[in-house]
Amino acid sequence: MRAIIEGSRAIALAVKAARPNVVAAYPITPQTHIVEDISQLIADGDLDAQYVKVESEHSAMSVCLGASATGARTYTATTSQGLALMHEVLFNAAGMRLPIVMTVANRALSAPLSIWNDHQDSISERDSGWIQIYAEDNTEASDLTIQAYRIAEDSRIQVPVMVCMDGYTLTHTYEPVELLEQDLVDDFLPPYRPADFLNVNDPKSFGMFADPNYYTEFRYQNHRALEAAKAVIPQISSEFGEVFDRDYGGLIEEYRCDDAEYVLIAMGSVVGTLKDTVDDLRDDGVRAGAIKLRSYRPFPVDEIRSALAGLEAVGILDKNISLGFEGALFTDVKASLYHDDNAPKAFGFIAGLGGRDIPKRMFVKMFDCIREDKKISNSGFFDLNTQILDFQEV
Amino acid sequence: MQAQEAERPIDLLASGHRACAGCGAALTIQAILRATGANVFVANSTGCMEIISSQYPQSAWKVPWIHSLFENAAAVASGIEVALKALGRDDEGKVVVIAGDGGTVDIGMQAISGMLERGHDVCYICYDNEAYMNTGNQRSGSTPFDASTTTSPFGKKSFGNDRPKKNMPAIAAAHGIAYVATTSVGYPRDLAKKVQKGIAVRGPAYLQIHAPCNVGWGFDSAKTIEIARLAVETGLWMMYEIVDGELVNVMKVPRQQPVEEYLKQQRRFAHLFKMPGGEAQIKLIQDAANYNLERYKAVSPVGTREIQT
Amino acid sequence: MKEVRIHGRGGQGSVTAAELLAVAAFEDGKYSQAFPFFGVERRGAPVTAFTRLSDKKIRLRSQIYEPDYVIVQDATLISAVDVAAGLKPEGMVIVNSEKSAEETGLDAGIEVRTIDATGIALEIIGRPIVNTTLLGAFAGATGEISIESIKRSVLARFPGKVGELNVRAAEKAYQIMAATERTPHAKPGAREKRETHEIHEKIGTAAIGKPGTSEVTKTGDWRVFYPEFDMEQCTRCGKCLENCPDAAIIKRTLSGKEADAARKKAEELEKAGKINKAAVKKAPIRYELDPTYCKGCGICANECPIKGIKMKLEEK
Ligand SMILES: Cc1ncc(C[n+]2csc(CCOP(=O)(O)OP(=O)(O)O)c2C)c(N)n1
Ligand code: SF4
């Protein structure tokens, strides 16, 4: 069934369908509508969950951690400053291998303060041990919420998952969304039954410390779980496809890449605009293509390599920057190509920070750069307004 | 030979833990768990008690136990409590926090306030060894006036910690919770009774247990209990309950000891007996002790009771 | 370069000893380096510290795997830790023990020298703090460092009376060691490698532990003193058990013949006016030490209302 609803509402309904036992969240723009809608669902008796109105995001994640260790299915949502405040607990939850699911309504980080979208917040939690999957539209974000529980709770994985969706651009956008039928979700996502959980009959100790004889091995296992997710994510996606008739493929989605000469890689909602641009260019006879990076961690090295094999050039859009270096995706894509003799030329573009819109003509310009092998100036900052800078091109 | 009945204490904190010999905090935990029995979930904050009991793969805990971080034990406990409710397991056991004074009165304050205000059915217990012991005896908000610690050392221009202990029980009580109590490892029966009351109330309870640390405070390991009792007998550690907002059952001190008796046995106060001006500082501490006894008696609406063990 | 590894227990000042040794070597005009095995160990638990001495700048930052010298501050460590692990063939182990080298239980191929540092420290300093005494012994036994520099570094760290007592203890140990000749190796390097820290058990997904598994750690090794119970006087109040942080006191109720015997003995004591009637009834109850875990804190002795528990020096 399809309905036109706000993105946040779609997430709230997906959370309801996943039947979490415990929700703990703290409001922050632009995540607020999600948790408000969930609160209403609980108030109306449509969702039977404990909602803990915590006093901070640090506690939101801590409540989820305690609840998850006790055997509950848990949910939270946050963004930006809230995600940064959770930082310490994120690593802890992943290391304790607790399958918490969180929506990140992606937003820029302060200072200067910005409530608008980019990917700096979740990218900055890259090494936390969480799986990060980025949605292109609200149906995908909703569907991913259900899949995320399957992935996180899979005995081969047991790590938490962030479903990343662009703040405002998705969370506050009304568009038709494929609703999830509860009976189908119940079939697809059985109740959470962990092997180990806090209980008085088998009183185990959770969260012990590891000396140098053990620490590495626990880190290794955690890493292996994320590596294993490379196979599990597509598998669960296709299972989901069988039940719901919507399969998003695997870790990446290739769009008109088959005979492409030039490809741009991007994440999140902007991929839709990119696909339209590719269509336009194709109409003009340019053999353009797009790659949607769905899974940022684990990073799909092999998929990227084979998708880019034989290409002339590739561009990478980063809605984030590792200050003092370059965009995070740009680094990862180049590293993935390191062993390939005929690796395409790579161009890094930083754009869309702090909510700056990326229109089609921007992508056209990027394709132009790639095709004409132009030097990328200004450290890759592609949508810089040089008029408001005391500017010298670098 | 006849079969013999060996009755170990109900040692829910198993032997083999790595606390220093004579550790007052470890003894506090033994005492807490004897009072609660096995049906508790313990959320522990980072600190001495966590470190001495949980070096993988050896755990000293015989009750379900979780440690996450330094400042979030109250939030983790909140999570356990709501999970038990949501899963229909709330009759399985009571959720108890065991946290140090640093994890409580300093870095954990926000999470504790949230937990108390939200009314979780959790008994929060702070073992108060009056400094950050795990990291080497640095000052906390619960370090007493004039105690020399590694970050509040005495020196030519310092008598040690220049602030009195934060009144955390009053802060807890200000949340309008049903039960707040202070007790001491030197009074095991009082401790047991208060722990039992704390876990019996529905909703949040807050306990603060004075737990001398011979290593940080600098006294002979055999004297842990003696020092704990002296703190009470001098009026430097008050034992009372705040039930539904009313201060009750203040433990009476029949023969108040001079504070010197307490101070002189501890290295953290030794400078007061050597430095010029130290005498005046001891006088200030004596005044504080006197004030404590006055104040708690004066405001007690129900009366007092004799010291008992 | 010479490498020294010090094995001790938390609270025995092993790290301080390593540092003082490095300072002393520096005083002697050498390059030196001292560092602990960074850990979370509390008083009594095995700890390791390292010192390197060299004529050149020391760049090496790893732990010491093949020491020239090993100092063992507490002989009970020998059964718990492979103190001689990796010792160079011509190396030497200095053990704090009243026993002879042969009695330490270390392999025959190793040059072992013992010194009763605890005895010396108790006699001179008045407390069983042996680190400075052992540094004196090290200077005397190895000649790697002058006793004068050791003394200077001790005094710099502990000014005043405390430092002087420590210096005297170090001096005494130095004299004893310097007076005895180094025995040449019987069979240099004959020692077989002993692996005590190998880990075979599989780990779980997360660091989750099973209840009470700390009991494999025999904290009884940590103690210097142990409590001796006088069951004749004991009123069975149970305060010792109640106040033991390590659950190292066991309450045992005798039955059958043993109980009868205990009662009979108590009756005799009652007749002699030594105990009262109530105590006779409780005679079959015993409070016993579990030496496996007792850390020797002395709380039980301090809290025993009739002073029926005495702390005795553990023989090591
Ligand atoms: C966020 C954070 N800051 C600092 C620390 C370092 N730290 C660990 S335990 C501790 C002190 C604990 O003090 P307290 O709560 O009083 O417990 P105690 O060790 O005295 O038993 C500190 C500062 C930490 N683990 N986490
Ligand atoms: S430092 Fe103090 S509180 Fe910590 S284990 Fe030792 S005695 Fe206990």
Ligand code: SF4
């Ligand atoms: S000396 Fe300390 S550890 Fe040993 S039995 Fe007595 S109280 Fe327990």
Ligand SMILES: [Mg+2]
């Ligand atoms: Mg403390």
